[in-house]
Amino acid sequence: MLQGAASFSQLSGFLLFLCGVLTIICTIVIFFTLRQRDSVSRLAEDYRHALKIIESLSGRNTAIEMENDNLSKVHNESYRFYGMLLQAADDGICFYDSEGNLKYANSAFYSMLGLDHISYNAISPKDLLHPDDSDYPDRRKKALAEKGSYECELRLLHRNGNYVPLSTKSVSVKTDDDITIGALTISRDISKLKQANADLIKAGKEAEESNRLKSGFLANISHEIRTPLNSVVGFSNLLLSDDITPEARQEYVGHINYNSEKLLQIIGDIIDLSRLESSQIEIRYEETSLNSIIDEISVETRDIIKRNEKPIVLNVRNSFFDKGDLIFTDRLWLKRVLSHLMDNAVKFTLEGSVELICDLESGKMVFRIKDTGVGIKKENLSRIFEEFNQESAGYHRPFDGLGVGLTLAKEVIERMGGRIFVQSEKGMGSEFGFSLPYRPAGGSAKFQSKNPSGEFTPGIDWSSRKCLVIDNNKDTLVYIKKMLHETGINIITARSGPEAMQITKFTPDIDVALLNMQMPGTNSIELTRELRNIKQKLPIIGQTAFIFKDEKDIILEAGCDACIIKPVRRENLISALQGFLSS
Numbered sequence: 001m002l003q004g005a006a007s008f009s010q011l012s013g014f015l016l017f018l019c020g021v022l023t024i025i026c027t028i029v030i031f032f033t034l035r036q037r038d039s040v041s042r043l044a045e046d047y048r049h050a051l052k053i054i055e056s057l058s059g060r061n062t063a064i065e066m067e068n069d070n071l072s073k074v075h076n077e078s079y080r081f082y083g084m085l086l087q088a089a090d091d092g093i094c095f096y097d098s099e100g101n102l103k104y105a106n107s108a109f110y111s112m113l114g115l116d117h118i119s120y121n122a123i124s125p126k127d128l129l130h131p132d133d134s135d136y137p138d139r140r141k142k143a144l145a146e147k148g149s150y151e152c153e154l155r156l157l158h159r160n161g162n163y164v165p166l167s168t169k170s171v172s173v174k175t176d177d178d179i180t181i182g183a184l185t186i187s188r189d190i191s192k193l194k195q196a197n198a199d200l201i202k203a204g205k206e207a208e209e210s211n212r213l214k215s216g217f218l219a220n221i222s223h224e225i226r227t228p229l230n231s232v233v234g235f236s237n238l239l240l241s242d243d244i245t246p247e248a249r250q251e252y253v254g255h256i257n258y259n260s261e262k263l264l265q266i267i268g269d270i271i272d273l274s275r276l277e278s279s280q281i282e283i284r285y286e287e288t289s290l291n292s293i294i295d296e297i298s299v300e301t302r303d304i305i306k307r308n309e310k311p312i313v314l315n316v317r318n319s320f321f322d323k324g325d326l327i328f329t330d331r332l333w334l335k336r337v338l339s340h341l342m343d344n345a346v347k348f349t350l351e352g353s354v355e356l357i358c359d360l361e362s363g364k365m366v367f368r369i370k371d372t373g374v375g376i377k378k379e380n381l382s383r384i385f386e387e388f389n390q391e392s393a394g395y396h397r398p399f400d401g402l403g404v405g406l407t408l409a410k411e412v413i414e415r416m417g418g419r420i421f422v423q424s425e426k427g428m429g430s431e432f433g434f435s436l437p438y439r440p441a442g443g444s445a446k447f448q449s450k451n452p453s454g455e456f457t458p459g460i461d462w463s464s465r466k467c468l469v470i471d472n473n474k475d476t477l478v479y480i481k482k483m484l485h486e487t488g489i490n491i492i493t494a495r496s497g498p499e500a501m502q503i504t505k506f507t508p509d510i511d512v513a514l515l516n517m518q519m520p521g522t523n524s525i526e527l528t529r530e531l532r533n534i535k536q537k538l539p540i541i542g543q544t545a546f547i548f549k550d551e552k553d554i555i556l557e558a559g560c561d562a563c564i565i566k567p568v569r570r571e572n573l574i575s576a577l578q579g580f581l582s583s
Contacts, residue, residue, distance in 0.1 A: 114159030349373035463488035
């Protein structure tokens with residue numbers, strides 16, 4: 001019984017213990033349950049708060065993404081804009097890193113060298129530099145380190161093998177912390193500028209040379225004109241002497257005539273030079289006897305040799321002498337060219353011989369003038385045909401002349417379809433020649449040459465004819481009367497336009513009128529028309545000092561039947577009158 005009670009008592013204690021344990025466990029469970037609920041509540045609150053933060057952050061992130069998109073768009077647009085600027089620039093723009101390696105270059109830089117990006121990278125930069133610019137990288141690096149910039153001219157090799165001159169400027173590129181990260185170089189092709197500068201320098205030198213030549217030419221003109229003029233004036237004064245003998249008178253007249261002709265030739269060359277520069281030289285073809293030209297040239301050349309008292313022998317070989325010599329050519333210019341070349345041959349030959357050769361070669365007329373004179377240095381042969389140029393210039397030159405004869409000859413021969421050439425060696429003589437197309441016009445011509453006195457064969461009788469000479473200059477009227485005295489023609493003179501019209505109106509049997517086209521106070525063009533109205537069939541010959549084509553055309557269009565150039569020569573005047581008085 002006691003044992004059972006003890007057992008019950010133990011069991012009860014155990015149950016109480018168990019209940020206490022269970023109570024504690026339940027209390028703990030309830031405590032943690034309540035705490036868990038509180039934690040869950042707080043967690044839920046925190047979760048809700050986190051959701052709000054996440055939503056806020058999401059909105060901000062969206063705004064940031066939109067801002068990033070906008071910044072990226074602006075950046076891309078700026079990149080494209082500045083990229084377009086760099087590519088559109090005519091100058092080469094390059095960026096080099098701090099080690100001097102090329103990191104960027106626009107297309108203009110490659111284009112200046114005739115390369116592209118790939119072909120440029122295949123070449124060492126040092127191989128592109130001109131040998132004289134091989135130290136350019138070191139010079140640039142030093143200047144950038146010391147001053148932050150560097151300017152110079154540089155030559156780089158082009159793909160075609162030429163060096164391109166560039167004007168370059170380099171500047172250092174730094175960060176905000178003043179750390180150098182590279183250098184920017186701008187290069188400009190100055191080839192055209194260099195060429196323009198060279199052309200300007202050349203033009204300046206040519207202008208200086210031209211001024212020098214023209215100054216020398218003007219000095220030559222003064223000398224060349226005054227020299228024959230001195231003889232004309234001097235011997236004219238000597239003719240006034242009372243005790244002069246007929247032989248001396250003839251000698252003085254010969255000197256006056258020779259120097260007058262020389263003076264006319266000089267003036268003619270000057271006028272022709274101005275016509276040459278204004279492209280007014282004309283070539284007029286006519287039927288001409290080549291033999292007559294050669295004969296006249298030979299006579300004139302022998303006269304020059306005799307007058308200068310030079311021991312020179314003139315030889316003429318004319319293959320046209322025994323065959324058809326009638327040709328179509330400009331007789332005046334052909335004779336003038338031959339005269340220039342023959343005069344030069346005699347002038348530059350102190351003794352020996354001068355030879356004129358005329359031949360037909362391969363369908364061309366070839367004229368050669370050989371002499372045993374002083375010759376020309378080979379280095380001067382290329383410039384002797386230039387205007388104002390002479391091998392020797394200044395007061396020390398041993399021979400006279402204007403230096404325009406060969407220029408005129410070359411221009412005329414080329415305009416006639418020919419070619420002029422020269423062979424010479426200093427001290428060994430010279431050979432000038434030219435070729436012209438051979439244009440035959442028929443058989444051999446019969447021509448009348450001058451007699452030894454220089455006058456044309458007499459025999460003209462115009463004693464039944466009347467000529468009205470209209471000129472305000474008294475000396476000219478006396479000169480024309482003297483020239484026509486031997487023909488017997490009746491001369492009527494008029495000193496003005498109204499006087500000429502009165503004479504024409506009341507003298508119906510006038511056969512020809514000779515009119516000066518430059519008379520003070522008289523419009524000769526209008527006077528020509530008035531005379532033509534009074535007497536329609538009256539032949540009118542105008543005489544003028546103007547030799548240009550447009551002036552002569554105006555004179556002929558006004559009603560003149562012919563035009564002769566002053567100074568009027570006797571043979572030219574008689575020849576012009578014969579055309580109207582021969583019948």
